[in-house]
Amino acid sequence: MSAFRDGLFNGKSVFVAGGTSGINLGIAQRFAALGAKVGVIGRDPDRAARAAASIGEGALGLSADVRDYAATRAAMEQVAAAHGAFDVVVSGAAGNFLAPALNMSANAFKTVVDIDLNGTFNVFRGAHDLLNKPGASLIAITAGQAINASPLQAHACAAKAGINQLVRVLAMEWGPDVRVNGISPGPIENTEGMARLAPDAASRAAYYERIPMRRWGEIDEIAEAAVFLSSPSAGFITGTILDCDGGSQLGDASRQSLERGMG
Structure with a gap:
């Protein structure tokens, strides 16, 4: 159940990159449930079509790779032509896998940076003149690896740290x-x-x-955070990275860790 009133985004246009599955699809579905006209892109055209059908009547699902600026821009232009200037743009396409740096090829490292960091720039830069200004909201989906170094995650840590700084710079500019x-998001x-x-x-x-909360989060909880950041309630919030992670960023809250601290 949403904490936000029905119809909050009536007549608004929302674009979600990477919105064909997982967290990003959940975000797209939540905005649609609150009245928004929604368009999503992903690399797989069949998955994009299924995502649009799950979002609801009038939703557009298009195939585009965020690493390809021209294709991403063309998809955004198509959605904007159908739904109007964007009020909300979410960039959430991501790639990841576990690998030590010495077992990772230069191309493997580049692939994750291209999807996560360069893809976020492509989406935000490509959307800028299609935004309903003033008042438009851009949201990047990042991760805790931006702050906390994680073994086997050199590519993701570098990409997510770049996303966080890109968010701050664009907020200023x-x-x-x-x-x-x-x-x-956390887990x-x-x-x-x-x-x-x-x-396993x-x-x-x-x-x-x-995790302090002793559970994993739900997709709906990330969707609610996206709605909040795009709502009038967040009208004076920009350049912020909102941790929605059950306290994961705070460190190890396992009982063993706490017992060591009290010992």
Whole structure:
């Protein structure tokens, strides 16, 4: 259940890059449920079509790779022509896998940086003249690796740190007409990313134990954060990275860690 009133985004246009699955699809569905006209892009045209059908009547699902600026821009122009200037743009396309740096090729490193960091720039830069200004909201989906170095994640850590700084710079350059923020999810249930990072019961249990909230988050909770950052309630918030992670960024809250601290 949403904390926001029905119809809050009636007549608004929302564009979600990477919105064909997982967290980003959940965000797109939430905006549509609150009245927005929604367009999403992803690399797979079939998945994009299925995503649009799940979002609801009038939703557009297009195929485009965020690494390709021209293709991304063309898709945005098509959505804007159908739905009007964008009130909200979410950039959430991402790639990740576990690998030590010495086992990672230069191309593998570049691929993640291209999707995550360069893709975010392409989406935001390509959207700028299609935004409904003043008042437009841009949201990047980042991750805790931007702050906390993680072994086997050199590519993701570098890319996400770049996204956080890009958010801050664009907030400075594009204010007051456009607000630019980020959301940093923690471990979220039923996402492809966590299926890769915690593929078995033991790794899942280890995640649970370290998080102060003692659970993984829900896609709906990230969607609510995106709605908040795009709502009038967040009208004076820009350049912020909102941690929505159950306290993951605070450090190891496992019972063993707490007992060591009190010993």
